[in-house]
Amino acid sequence: xxxxxxxxxxxxxxxxxxxxxxxxxxxxxxxxxxxxxxxxxxxxxxxxxxxxxxxxxxxxxxxxxxxxxxxxxxxxxxxxxxxxxxxxxxxxxxxxxxxxxxxxxxxxxxxxxxxxxxxxxxxxxxxxxxxxxxxxxxxxxxxxxxxxxxxxxxxxxxxxxxxxxxxxxxxxxxxxxxxxxxxxxxxxxxxxxxxxxxxxxxxxxxxxxxxxxxxxxxxxx
Amino acid sequence: xxxxxxxxxxxxxxxxxxxxxxxxxxxxxxxxxxxxxxxxxxxxxxxxxxxxxxxxxxxxxxxxxxxxxxxxxxxxxxxxxxxxxxxxxxxxxxxxxxxxxxxxxxxxxxxxxxxxxxxxxxxxxxxxxxxxxxxxxxxxxxxxxxxxxxxxxxxxxxxxxxxxxxxxxxxxxxxxxxxxxxxxxxxxxxxxxxxxxxxxxxxxxxxxxxxxxxxxxxxxxxxxxxxxxxxxxxxxxxxxxxxxxxxxxxxxxxxxxxxxxxxx
Numbered sequence: 001x002x003x004x005x006x007x008x009x010x011x012x013x014x015x016x017x018x019x020x021x022x023x024x025x026x027x028x029x030x031x032x033x034x035x036x037x038x039x040x041x042x043x044x045x046x047x048x049x050x051x052x053x054x055x056x057x058x059x060x061x062x063x064x065x066x067x068x069x070x071x072x073x074x075x076x077x078x079x080x081x082x083x084x085x086x087x088x089x090x091x092x093x094x095x096x097x098x099x100x101x102x103x104x105x106x107x108x109x110x111x112x113x114x115x116x117x118x119x120x121x122x123x124x125x126x127x128x129x130x131x132x133x134x135x136x137x138x139x140x141x142x143x144x145x146x147x148x149x150x151x152x153x154x155x156x157x158x159x160x161x162x163x164x165x166x167x168x169x170x171x172x173x174x175x176x177x178x179x180x181x182x183x184x185x186x187x188x189x190x191x192x193x194x195x196x197x198x199x200x201x202x203x204x205x206x207x208x209x210x211x212x213x214x215x216x217x218x219x220x221x
Numbered sequence: 222x223x224x225x226x227x228x229x230x231x232x233x234x235x236x237x238x239x240x241x242x243x244x245x246x247x248x249x250x251x252x253x254x255x256x257x258x259x260x261x262x263x264x265x266x267x268x269x270x271x272x273x274x275x276x277x278x279x280x281x282x283x284x285x286x287x288x289x290x291x292x293x294x295x296x297x298x299x300x301x302x303x304x305x306x307x308x309x310x311x312x313x314x315x316x317x318x319x320x321x322x323x324x325x326x327x328x329x330x331x332x333x334x335x336x337x338x339x340x341x342x343x344x345x346x347x348x349x350x351x352x353x354x355x356x357x358x359x360x361x362x363x364x365x366x367x368x369x370x371x372x373x374x375x376x377x378x379x380x381x382x383x384x385x386x387x388x389x390x391x392x393x394x395x396x397x398x399x400x401x402x403x404x405x406x407x408x409x410x411x412x413x414x415x416x417x418x419x420x421x422x423x424x425x426x427x428x429x430x431x432x433x434x435x436x437x438x439x440x441x442x443x444x445x446x447x448x449x450x451x452x453x454x455x456x457x458x459x460x461x462x463x464x465x466x467x468x469x470x471x472x473x474x475x476x477x478x479x480x481x482x483x484x485x
Contacts, residue, residue, distance in 0.1 A: 105361050
């Protein structure tokens with residue numbers, strides 16, 4: 001079975017990445033741990049074509065990114081669920097509209113389906129009180145949680161999550177983990193990054209509770 | 222000595238040429254995005270477009286109408302006193318001054334101050350807070366989601382507001398004619414009917430279309446020039462306002478000459 005994401009001999013000298021090999025297979029959760037923040041951020045951006053490697057190749061959902069056109073890249077990103085470290089929500093949309101934005105933009109699904117999926121996510125993840133609030137009126141940790149839930153909505157073939165549990169203490173690690181787990185159980189593969197090296201203690205060991213987990217550490221990279 | 226004098230001028234000229242080139246390229250991308258259309262994001266794009274039309278168009282109606290009423294009234298108050306046989310010239314003045322020149326230009330100025338600046342601030346803040354990158358990470362084209370609705374919304378709004386300005390200015394003039402001057406209302410309406418031409422209205426609306434395109438292009442382009450710092454936002458906003466004003470006045474000059482040449 002071909003990999004969902006493959007990075008082969010990838011180099012990004014500005015963040016001291018040289019010859020990085022990484023594969024994420026369908027249904028698998030890969031945690032890339034222990035690199036510094038700029039390096040992890042670059043890996044995430046390389047994976048979805050927001051950055052280009054100086055050497056090596058990136059293949060996402062069977063498409064080699066260096067030869068992909070911008071519309072093709074956007075289409076591929078639409079099939080993924082992404083959370084960047086800043087986890088920005090769109091400031092002029094309320095939480096409900098933020099959650100449904102990518103589904104509405106990419107999907108050919110009827111509005112009623114999208115609305116029902118967003119409603120379901122809101123009730124499942126306890127976001128009812130935030131539904132009609134703008135991001136500016138919501139705590140930072142809740143904003144990040146909403147961005148995580150947004151990434152996991154729909155049926156993303158690959159989740160690309162940068163520091164998914166960072167700043168989630170007030171939200172609760174189990175609650176954040178449940179959002180990722182629900183997507184993984186629906187068949188999504190996932191690439192998660194974290195600066196933490198001691199995963200048994202970081203975030204109360206939450207990351208290690210994910211199913212079909214494989215941890216890549218800097219030495220392995 | 223000569224080199225020292227010429228160097229800053231040359232540097233400035235290169236900088237201006239780069240800016241014009243960048244803005245032109247952005248404008249072409251913007252037009253391509255509008256013309257290409259497509260179904261991707263049609264629902265969210267049209268929602269954003271409606272919000273933009275409401276903010277730029279509907280929200281500005283009281284300001285535009287109020288200002289136009291006053292300007293129309295002032296022109297009417299001045300005309301009979303200043304111009305001999307003024308009554309006959311009121312319609313001509315309305316056509317030449319309000320419909321062809323002041324209407325489109327004043328509307329554009331109001332939209333620049335009210336919406337152009339707001340667009341630059343909004344997009345600049347979105348750039349700084351990482352929202353534009355977030356859109357890209359979700360596979361959403363910022364040109365389609367952020368720029369196209371603002372372009373269509375602002376351009377449509379400027380055209381409609383210009384028509385409202387013209388009507389309100391005539392209403393202002395008519396009110397003064399019937400209340401404060403010796404000119405009978407019937408004579409006012411007669412001179413308007415005789416002198417205001419379809420070509421005058423058409424030329425005003427064509428100019429409004431150009432102003433709308435220019436304002437939306439400059440405002441969104443300046444918003445996207447913001448990189449990392451929140452302090453860049455006011456600088457970009459200031460540039461957006463000044464450049465929009467200059468470009469609109471320049472467009473006015475070019476199109477006035479063009480319309481004169483073709484007899485419109």
